Amino acid sequence: MKQILLLEDLPEIRAWLKTLALQVFPGAHISESARVHDALELVNAVRFDVALCDLGLPDGSGVEVVQALREKQPDVQSVVVTIHDDDEHLFPALQAGAFGYLLKEQSREQLAEQLHRISQGEPPLSPSIARRVIKYFTAQASQQPISQADSVTPHVQLTDRENEVLLRVAKGFTLPEIGVQLNLSRHTIADYVKQIYRKLNVSSRAEAALEAQRLGLFRR
Amino acid sequence: MLQRWWQNLLNRTRSATSAQAALETPSGTVIPVSRAGQWLLLTLGLALAWVVGWGLVVLNQEAIRLSKPTLADGGAATLLFRDAWAVASSASHYPLDQVGQSVGLPDEWSRSHPSYEGSIWYRVHFDTPIQPSTDKLLAAYIERACSNVEVHLNGQLLYRGGRMTEPVARNCDQSHVVPLPSFLLRTGSNQLDLKVTGYPIERVTARQRAGGLDEVRVGPLQDMQRMHQDHEFWSNTVSQVIAGILVVLGLFALGLAWVRQLSYLTYFGLLTIGWSLMTGRWWINELPVSNASTEVLIAMMFAPMTAFAIKFLLGYSGHGMRNRKARDLTRQVNAILWAQCLLLPLSLWLVGVNGLFLVARLWYVLFALELFVAIGYFLWHSGRTRKPEFWLMSVALGVVSAVMGIELSFQNGLLRVWGVHVTYFVMPVLYAVVAVRLIQVYAGALKTAEGARNQLEKRVQEISAEIERNFNQIAELRVEQIAEKERKRIAADLHDDLGAKLLTIVHTSDNDRISTLAREALEEMRLSVRGLTGRPMILSDALADWRAEVVSRLGQSGIEIEWRNSIDEVEEPLSARTYVQTTRIIREAVSNIIKHSQASHVVIHTDVHLEHHDFLLVIQDNGKGIPMELDGRLDRGHGMTSMKHRAKQLNGQCLVESGPGFGTVIRLTLPLEIAVVQQKVAIEHTQAASTASIPDGAQGSPLGTTP
Numbered sequence: 001m002k003q004i005l006l007l008e009d010l011p012e013i014r015a016w017l018k019t020l021a022l023q024v025f026p027g028a029h030i031s032e033s034a035r036v037h038d039a040l041e042l043v044n045a046v047r048f049d050v051a052l053c054d055l056g057l058p059d060g061s062g063v064e065v066v067q068a069l070r071e072k073q074p075d076v077q078s079v080v081v082t083i084h085d086d087d088e089h090l091f092p093a094l095q096a097g098a099f100g101y102l103l104k105e106q107s108r109e110q111l112a113e114q115l116h117r118i119s120q121g122e123p124p125l126s127p128s129i130a131r132r133v134i135k136y137f138t139a140q141a142s143q144q145p146i147s148q149a150d151s152v153t154p155h156v157q158l159t160d161r162e163n164e165v166l167l168r169v170a171k172g173f174t175l176p177e178i179g180v181q182l183n184l185s186r187h188t189i190a191d192y193v194k195q196i197y198r199k200l201n202v203s204s205r206a207e208a209a210l211e212a213q214r215l216g217l218f219r220r
Numbered sequence: 221m222l223q224r225w226w227q228n229l230l231n232r233t234r235s236a237t238s239a240q241a242a243l244e245t246p247s248g249t250v251i252p253v254s255r256a257g258q259w260l261l262l263t264l265g266l267a268l269a270w271v272v273g274w275g276l277v278v279l280n281q282e283a284i285r286l287s288k289p290t291l292a293d294g295g296a297a298t299l300l301f302r303d304a305w306a307v308a309s310s311a312s313h314y315p316l317d318q319v320g321q322s323v324g325l326p327d328e329w330s331r332s333h334p335s336y337e338g339s340i341w342y343r344v345h346f347d348t349p350i351q352p353s354t355d356k357l358l359a360a361y362i363e364r365a366c367s368n369v370e371v372h373l374n375g376q377l378l379y380r381g382g383r384m385t386e387p388v389a390r391n392c393d394q395s396h397v398v399p400l401p402s403f404l405l406r407t408g409s410n411q412l413d414l415k416v417t418g419y420p421i422e423r424v425t426a427r428q429r430a431g432g433l434d435e436v437r438v439g440p441l442q443d444m445q446r447m448h449q450d451h452e453f454w455s456n457t458v459s460q461v462i463a464g465i466l467v468v469l470g471l472f473a474l475g476l477a478w479v480r481q482l483s484y485l486t487y488f489g490l491l492t493i494g495w496s497l498m499t500g501r502w503w504i505n506e507l508p509v510s511n512a513s514t515e516v517l518i519a520m521m522f523a524p525m526t527a528f529a530i531k532f533l534l535g536y537s538g539h540g541m542r543n544r545k546a547r548d549l550t551r552q553v554n555a556i557l558w559a560q561c562l563l564l565p566l567s568l569w570l571v572g573v574n575g576l577f578l579v580a581r582l583w584y585v586l587f588a589l590e591l592f593v594a595i596g597y598f599l600w601h602s603g604r605t606r607k608p609e610f611w612l613m614s615v616a617l618g619v620v621s622a623v624m625g626i627e628l629s630f631q632n633g634l635l636r637v638w639g640v641h642v643t644y645f646v647m648p649v650l651y652a653v654v655a656v657r658l659i660q661v662y663a664g665a666l667k668t669a670e671g672a673r674n675q676l677e678k679r680v681q682e683i684s685a686e687i688e689r690n691f692n693q694i695a696e697l698r699v700e701q702i703a704e705k706e707r708k709r710i711a712a713d714l715h716d717d718l719g720a721k722l723l724t725i726v727h728t729s730d731n732d733r734i735s736t737l738a739r740e741a742l743e744e745m746r747l748s749v750r751g752l753t754g755r756p757m758i759l760s761d762a763l764a765d766w767r768a769e770v771v772s773r774l775g776q777s778g779i780e781i782e783w784r785n786s787i788d789e790v791e792e793p794l795s796a797r798t799y800v801q802t803t804r805i806i807r808e809a810v811s812n813i814i815k816h817s818q819a820s821h822v823v824i825h826t827d828v829h830l831e832h833h834d835f836l837l838v839i840q841d842n843g844k845g846i847p848m849e850l851d852g853r854l855d856r857g858h859g860m861t862s863m864k865h866r867a868k869q870l871n872g873q874c875l876v877e878s879g880p881g882f883g884t885v886i887r888l889t890l891p892l893e894i895a896v897v898q899q900k901v902a903i904e905h906t907q908a909a910s911t912a913s914i915p916d917g918a919q920g921s922p923l924g925t926t927p
Contacts, residue, residue, distance in 0.1 A: 083746075104723050
């Protein structure tokens with residue numbers, strides 16, 4: 001039986017998301033929460049398998065919950081469910097460790113399929129997100145010489161294949177198309193995307209740690 | 221041995237002053253000289269000084285020779301008395317009862333009547349060889365009678381230079397011309413009696429003021445007056461004029477010192493003013509104080525004068541401004557100099573009236589030595605760094621040595637000359653030269669300061685212009701930021717309120733049509749928000765987004781899609797508004813295809829015409845086409861109107877060609893708003909640079925940088 005965290009402040013949408021989750025994960029136990037604070041308490045108390053988090057909440061951002069989950073329960077598949085489709089809102093969540101995102105207004109069938117895919121390890125990747133990821137890693141690479149001396153930060157690099165996939169997504173090709181172009185199976189492509197998300201998260205965390213360390217040094 | 225000691229001394233002086241010497245140069249030109257070069261320079265300077273000094277001595281001798289009136293000066297009719305019968309007596313008339321002696325003129329009491337104080341009667345006889353012609357009167361001319369003289373002719377008092385009793389009028393530097401009234405002249409022998417009152421040399425502090433009488437002449441009044449005027453002019457008027465000039469110079473220097481806060485200028489001013497006071501001491505002939513007091517007062521002035529001179533030299537050389545050791549030395553020098561000012565009168569008072577000349581002489585020698593040391597120090601110091609000052613001071617050294625040598629040898633009786641001394645004129649000239657140099661230095665500094673000020677002003681102007689520019693930029697940025705913030709707030713409100721409600725409708729409505737409408741409304745809203753808040757993007761990225769959306773939507777509907785970009789990379793920027801509107805047009809077109817066309821295959825072709833600043837998007841399907849309305853126009857229900865309207869809003873064009881069985885071709889031509897968008901991109905850049913700490917990436921191509 002799957003343990004699912006559902007974080008959504010609007011009751012109707014929450015109820016609807018609950019039915020969606022139950023449709024994809026029949027018989028799952030769903031812990032509902034309308035506020036970040038409550039969700040964080042739940043994260044400490046319950047072991048989850050999947051988390052569906054809205055981003056804009058009355059007492060904060062769902063990103064905090066995604067982050068807490070990544071730190072305390074690294075195996076949880078955090079999925080951001082949001083009304084925002086732009087990379088400005090989604091990218092921080094992905095950096096924090098979200099494994100995918102769902103756009104709320106899509107039809108139930110679409111959403112169910114996407115959620116199913118995510119749970120199967122096939123997260124979505126839009127061109128704008130892909131571009132943002134490329135930018136992020138390019139900036140990291142260019143910064144690397146400065147922090148190279150610091151052995152604390154592991155240097156996360158994308159493989160050539162991962163880069164290739166990212167580039168093609170950024171150019172507007174869909175994942176199945178890329179699979180055909182590169183002569184790779186759907187699962188392999190999905191694995192690449194998964195790796196990209198994972199590395200994004202690891203790199204972001206290292207960066208955050210470094211930043212914290214730097215601030216600590218300054219404070220001393 | 222001596223050489224070694226000298227070297228040591230120099231080394232010490234050098235170590236104490238070398239560091240700051242270079243920095244403290246008023247002239248500003250710093251040319252460090254090597255040690256050997258310095259010695260050579262010093263030698264050259266001394267040589268120059270010697271030449272100048274020697275020249276001055278020669279000049280002085282020549283001047284004295286020329287100024288000394290000869291017999292010829294008086295004309296043939298003039299009688300020159302080189303001998304007189306002298307009787308030491310203070311009687312009011314020539315003492316016939318006392319025994320006198322014949323003395324040669326000029327008569328110096330220090331030789332003929334040592335230590336005598338009081339009056340001496342001189343008697344000369346002359347016949348009236350020159351019977352005063354009808355138009356000429358006779359007169360007696362006395363070039364020097366110290367301190368004062370009374371003239372009697374044939375027992376009758378004719379002339380008195382001033383007070384004849386203590387304190388005696390001080391007329392040592394004045395000549396006297398006494399007209400001899402013709403009614404007193406006797407045919408044949410006449411007696412001219414001169415009563416000279418004066419002081420012995422021991423009781424004065426300068427030989428010039430010791431008692432004595434110079435040659436006496438008798439001749440035509442006009443000639444005598446001319447000689448008197450000449451003498452008066454050279455020894456008094458010129459001196460007074462120079463003294464006046466020096467006062468002005470000194471005041472100027474003081475003013476300059478006050479403005480610039482430079483102590484050496486103060487000392488220079490005091491020195492020149494003091495000098496003018498000393499040379500102007502003839503101005504007052506009758507002082508209401510005793511001779512001894514006056515002499516002490518005059519001698520006293522030399523001490524502060526020397527102090528001023530030395531302080532000026534040290535200050536001008538830049539001594540003791542940085543180094544602590546040098547400062548200590550300066551303090552000691554100061555103490556010594558000011559102590560002198562007290563010691564001099566004290567010593568004169570201690571030795572009493574009769575030792576005045578001796579002690580004063582000793583002091584003069586001491587002052588001279590001090591001055592030589594100071595000038596030598598200055599030469600050594602300036603030789604290293606400041607060429608103009610060095611040469612100037614070399615000349616000054618020569619002048620000062622010559623003047624002092626002449627003065628001292630005169631005071632000590634080694635030189636026996638009366639008359640006009642070059643020394644009176646040379647020193648003021650020297651002061652003037654130094655003053656000119658000081659003013660030059662000041663002017664140079666002023667010019668430099670002015671230049672610096674101009675530069676500063678220019679810089680300030682530049683900076684203020686830059687600040688203004690920056691301010692304008694910031695203001696623009698600020699406006700942009702406020703607008704951005706406001707747009708974000710509106711966007712957030714839309715999402716939170718309208719979005720949430722629409723979303724609720726989407727997911728709670730039983731009616732498919734309503735939920736679809738609500739979904740579309742939501743998408744519209746999102747696009748609107750994006751148009752409000754979105755940043756400009758590059759065309760390639762926009763094309764990628766459109767492609768991804770179109771391909772996945774058509775793919776989900778089972779329609780084949782072929783997307784051709786004629787250019788792979790397009791860096792042209794696209795504003796958020798154009799992006800959003802174009803997205804709407806494309807969505808509409810794709811929706812039409814999915815809903816109405818029954819097409820199985822869609823070809824989308826994009827092209828960019830950089831030369832026309834536009835891009836073209838052609839959507840072609842193989843569906844059944846759009847049915848005609850009765851009026852021959854295409855069905856409005858298919859959203860064609862809104863597509864066209866939107867294209868027009870963007871200054872573009874949307875052409876639809878369709879016919880039954882031919883499918884539909886939509887040609888969308890839109891302008892690239894390069895200039896407008898680039899400006900916006902630039903603002904975004906500055907914003908990103910000033911606010912973003914996380915590398916956010918530029919708006920340029922992220923694709924170009926990856927392999």
